[in-house]
Amino acid sequence: MKTNDIVDKTYYWIDQTAKEQTLKLARGISRRSFLSRLGAMLAGAATLPLLPVARSFAQDSIEEIGDDQTCEYWRYCALGGALCTCCGGTTTSCPPGAETSPITWVGTCRNPVDDRSYLISYNDCCGKSMCQRCRCHNTERDRPVYYTPNASQILWCFGTEARTYHCTVAVVLGEASGGA
Amino acid sequence: MRVVIISLMCWLTATPLAHAQINPQTIQPNTTMADPGANWFMLVAKPAGYIFDATTGEMQGMVSISGMTPAVQPSMERREFYNASSFYSRGVHGDRTDILSIHDFENLSPIGEIEIPAKIASLNFQSYIGLMSEGKHVAVANISPALSMSIVDIEERVFVGEISTPGCGLILPVDNNDFLTICADGSLMLIDLDDNGREQNRIRAKQFFDVHDDPIFDHPVPTSDGWLLFSHGGKAFDVTVENDQIKVSSAWNLVTEDEAQENWWPGGRQLGTLHKDLGLFYIIMHQGDQYTHHEPGSEIWVFSTHSQRKIATIQLENPVTTIMVTQENEPLLIVSESGGATKVYDALTFKHQRTIEGPSAALFLDL
Secondary structure (H helix, E strand, O other), X not given: OHHHHHHHHHHHHHHHXXXXXXXXXXXXXXXXXXXXXXXXXXXXXXXXXXXXXXXXOOOOOOOOOOOOOOOOOHHHOOOEEEEHHHOOOOOOOOOOOOEEOOOXXXXXXXXXXXXXXXXXXXXXXXOOOOXXXXXXXXXXXXXXXXXXXXXXXXXXXXXXXXXXXXXXXXXEEEEOOOOO | OHHHHHHHHHHHHHHHHHHHOOOOOOOXXXXXXXXXXXXXXXXXXXXXEEEEEOOOOOEEEEEEOOOOOOOEEEEOOOOEEEEEEEEEOOEOOOOEEEEEEEEEOOXXXXXXXXEEOOOEOOOOOHHHXXXXXXXXXXXXXXXXXXXXXXXXXXXXXXXXXXXXXXXXEEEEEEOOOEEEXXXXXXXXXXXXXXXXXXXXXXXXXXXXXXXXXXXXXXXXXXXXXXXXXXXXXXXXXXXXXXXXXXXXXXXXXXXXXXXXXXXXXXXXXOOEEEEOOOOEEEEEEEEOOOOOOOOOEEEEEEEEOOOOEEEEEEEEEEEEEEEEEOOOOOOEEEEEEOOOOEEEEEOOOOOEEEEEOOOOOOEEEEO
C-alpha cells in the first residue's frame, strides 16, 4: 500500500508539473509562435543524423541494375556470407522468422548506374540454420578479424536472441562522402 | 524336369556346407590411438578434427567438435586436445552454452569440459585458441563484438577469468605464460599472466603497420623463439619478447618490386607455414589486385628466414587455399586445394606423394 501511494504521488507530481509548464509556455508565447517553434524543432530533428539502420531503410529511391541473387550485384562488393535474396528475404529484409542483427559491418560499393559510391550496411539475419544458398565471398576493403568493423568474415549476429547465422542483407545507408 | 530337380537338390545340400566353412566373426574391442607419430596432422573441418598420418595417408581417428569451434589445440605433455565449443539447447536457438572441451589422446573421447563465457569467436583461425608456455592455461578468443580472451586452467579444470583486449584480437603465446595479441592500431600488445592465469601486466608495442594501408594477415606463424607476421602487401616481420619487451624486426620483403609490378600477392586462408628448424617459410601466392587476400594461390613461394630471400617456387596444378609443413627432419607439405582435395608433397623436393580423400580443410594442425 505504501509503495502504491508513492507511485500515485509521483505520477500526480509529473502530471501537475507537465500541466504547469504547458500553461506557462502557452501564456508566454502566442499560438502561432508556438507552432512555428514546434515546426522548426521537427524540421531540425529531421536533419539530425539518424541511427544507421533506421537511416538505411529510408533509402529506397536509388536506381540500380543487376541481379540481386548473384554475388556480382553491386551492393555485395564486401559481402561474405549467404544472400538473403536467395533465402526468402530481400536486400533489405531478413527471411521469415530470422532475427535482424542491429550491429553490422559496413562496406563502400560503387553503383554502376550513377557511378557513385555508397555506404552499405551488411546486417546478418540470425537465429536459424545457415542458408546454404548463394554463398559469396567478396572482400573489397575487407580487413583482418582484429579490425572488427571492416572484417567481412566475422559473423555479425550480435545483439540478437540467438547468434546462429542464417544469411546477410545489404542495406544502402547513403552516399559515401569523398567517394571510394 | 528331372535335371531341374537334381540341380535344385544339389544346390540345397551344397549351400549349408559352404556356410559351415566360415567361423562367424564377433565385434572386437575398439582400437586405441597411438601417440601422434612422424608427419601426423589434424585436418579441421567442422564439426570434426580428422587425424591423418601424412606418410601413409591413412586416417587414424577423429575428435568431434562443435559447428562453432574455431580450432583445436593439442597438449603433447598432457596428451589432451582442447577445443572451444558452442551449443544451443534447441540446435540453432535456445540457451547457448560455451565450453572448453577436453579430449584424451588414447580414445579421442571427451573427458572433461569447463564452461566459459558464451561469446567464443567461431571462425576458423588457429590463433583463436592458445596454450600458454607453462602448459597450464589455455586462452580462448571472444567476440561480442568487443574483443576479449577467456582464460582456463586446464590442470584444475576451472575458468579463471576474462581479459578485455579492446581493439586487439588473436592469441600468440610466448614464454613466461604470456601471450601477444595483434591490435587494429598497428601495434602488438603483450598480456602478462601470473601463475594463476590472471593478468598482472600489459605492455603495448609501438605501431609498426597501418591496418588501412597494409594490414598484417590474421594468420600469424609461430617460430622457434616468437612469431612471424606478414602483411597483405608482402612485408614480413619477426617478433620476439625479451624481458617483457616486444621486439619487432624491420620489415623484410616477400615480394620484390618486379613481382609487385606483375601483381603477385599473398592470399588464401591458412596461407603461411614455417619449418622452424630449417628456417623455411612457405606462402601461397597469386596474381591479382588489392583486396584479393583470400584468393587461392597458383604458386607457393619458399623463403629462407635466415637469408630472408626466396629460394624456390612451387607451381601448383590446382589453386590452393591452405598449407602446413610438418616439423620432421624430412618434412611434408600438406596442401588443401580450393576444390577440396588434400595433397601431400615432399617439402624439400616438392614432389607430389599422395592425395588424401576427405572433407575440405578449414585448418591444418601439426601433431
